[in-house]
Amino acid sequence: MKQPLIVLSAGGTGGHLFPAESLASALKPHGVRIILMTDGRVGNISGSFPADEIVQVTSASPSGGSVIKKGLAAVKLLLGTLRAMPTLRRLKPDAVVGFGGYPTVPPLLAASLLGIPTVVHEQNGVMGRANRLLAGRASLIATGFPEAKNIPAKAKAEMIYTGNPVRPAVLEASTIPFKPLGANDKLHLLVFGGSQGARVMSDIVPLALRLLPDNLRQRLHVTQQARAEDYERVKQVYDEIGVEAEIAPFFKDLPKRMADAQFIVARSGASTVAELAVLGRPSLLVPLPGAIDQDQAANAKYLEDVGAARVILQNDFTPARLCAELTECFEKPERLSQAATAAASVGIKDAGDRLAAEILRHLSDKD
Ligand SMILES: CC(=O)N[C@H]1[C@@H](OP(=O)(O)OP(=O)(O)OC[C@H]2O[C@@H](n3ccc(=O)[nH]c3=O)[C@H](O)[C@@H]2O)O[C@H](CO)[C@@H](O)[C@@H]1O
Structure with missing residues (x-):
């Protein structure tokens, strides 16, 4: 049987990366291979990340700036998506899970264009802009809080509340x-x-x-x-x-x-x-x-x-x-x-395990 492979994608700040790290730790005991796709900002934060491979993606963020800057960033995201496609074709992951931040847009968009299931985890009480862009194409949306505001109406994904996974050190x-x-x-x-x-x-x-x-x-x-x-x-x-x-x-x-x-x-x-x-x-x-x-x-x-x-x-x-x-x-x-x-x-110690279990269940339901 093929070893399951899950790509995790997170913007390179602690707020996005640490929940991804917790999910990776929870998926590993299930024999899942993990690839992390993130941007150049990770530096030494990614040192303890239990990934089998780390792939760098674009860090372009269309937030703020002039119309020209936003336009350029949008072009970068599009080019990033085109670049992510051959990588995902080669890796053939069973799912791509995004934790928010603009660097997650290219891998998740590319995955959904290739028909690979995508999962969006929203850590905040209000869904962020990058996740909103991706929610409409996701097949599963998990939330860190019981209620997440601003989820786009067109999102048809299954919704689950898992809490926010915290690092093993926590x-x-x-x-x-x-x-x-x-x-x-x-x-x-x-x-x-x-x-x-x-x-x-x-x-x-x-x-x-x-x-x-x-x-x-x-x-x-x-x-x-x-x-x-x-x-x-x-x-x-x-x-x-x-x-x-x-x-x-x-x-x-x-x-x-x-x-x-x-x-x-x-x-x-x-x-x-x-x-x-x-x-x-x-x-x-x-x-x-x-x-x-x-x-x-x-x-x-x-x-x-x-x-x-x-x-x-x-x-x-x-x-x-x-x-x-x-x-x-x-x-x-x-x-x-x-x-x-x-x-x-109100602390949820097993949020990482809950999210891992929901993703694995969701994938087996899809088989
Ligand atoms: C400016 C910005 O865009 N902030 C967003 C970013 O926050 P940001 O990444 O700053 O905030 P979070 O609170 O989510 O995460 C901070 C993490 O850094 C860790 N830490 C902090 C300081 C330190 O010295 N050592 C250390 O390990 C904390 O333990 C925590 O795990 O992502 C969060 C999650 O989407 C959003 O809620 C924030 O609005």
């Missing part, structure tokens, strides 16, 4: 219990943006900590992701005000650091939200503003609605507001424990 860290904050304990505060970091965290968090009364500031241990260009100014403030802080542009061991944290201030990308739930950690979320689909606002609301997170819009995310939130953490530590429990109640 599942490992999820066995670490939440440590309630004792009266004189240090509060472990973790601050991060997304896979690319977020400037607003470097702008606001150090100033908020400067506003904290000295006795509370001494009770903080901070771990903060800051873009390389922001590193010095963040470090300078922490040195000045005597805050214990570990700062880096990207933490490879973030899942373990999330598990060790008692309060997390972050953006609300789909993977971040899924990880907060699987790990069961309290958070304050600042959705990425200005996104056309407001997907991060929908993601954050999911945790807010169950009492697992507070959500602050970027305009209201001021040093004073954050200082007040942190003061409350120290004064009402039981609130952190309650939010941790609420987060854990």
Whole structure:
């Protein structure tokens, strides 16, 4: 019997790649060969990806820019589709699964033109533009949230809710219990943006900590992701005000650091939200503003609605507001424990296995 082959396609940021990595890990024990198609941005993020082969595809994104730029990007996507066709003809995969982002358009479009079943996984509470382009031709659409808005009406695919697959490192860290904050304990505060970091965290968090009364500031241990260009100014403030802080542009061991944290201030990308739930950690979320689909606002609301997170819009995310939130953490530590429990109640640890099982079932139904 031929070994099943599944092509996974994901844009090269953590938010798209990590769920694909989790699915790959879940498919491997079923004897499936995995090929990853992604763009040039993957760099060292793809180091741990359990693929048998990694194929680079176009990274053209028609978002933003002038009409000419958009036109050029559309031509690139079309050329990418034409280039993907011979690769897919050679590989003859049983399915191509896309995780969103423009680099997934050429492989999935080429697959559907060749009659190869395509699966779209939408991680966010609102379907992204690349996935919307592909949904009409997909035979299976899986979603990370119970409801995904903006799915095109013409999509005839079977719809399933699997949750967002999280990396094996997150599942490992999820066995670490939440440590309630004792009266004189240090509060472990973790601050991060997304896979690319977020400037607003470097702008606001150090100033908020400067506003904290000295006795509370001494009770903080901070771990903060800051873009390389922001590193010095963040470090300078922490040195000045005597805050214990570990700062880096990207933490490879973030899942373990999330598990060790008692309060997390972050953006609300789909993977971040899924990880907060699987790990069961309290958070304050600042959705990425200005996104056309407001997907991060929908993601954050999911945790807010169950009492697992507070959500602050970027305009209201001021040093004073954050200082007040942190003061409350120290004064009402039981609130952190309650939010941790609420987060854990909506975590889906087996989303990768669920998605793998649904894809294999879907393929065998088609046989
Ligand atoms: C700017 C942008 O287009 N953002 C989108 C992108 O987000 P982006 O990729 O930034 O955000 P996600 O929250 O989905 O993923 C971030 C991932 O990076 C990891 N991490 C982060 C920092 C660090 O130091 N180490 C580390 O490992 C997190 O654990 C998480 O797994 O894709 C998401 C999923 O489609 C969308 O919701 C976001 O709107």
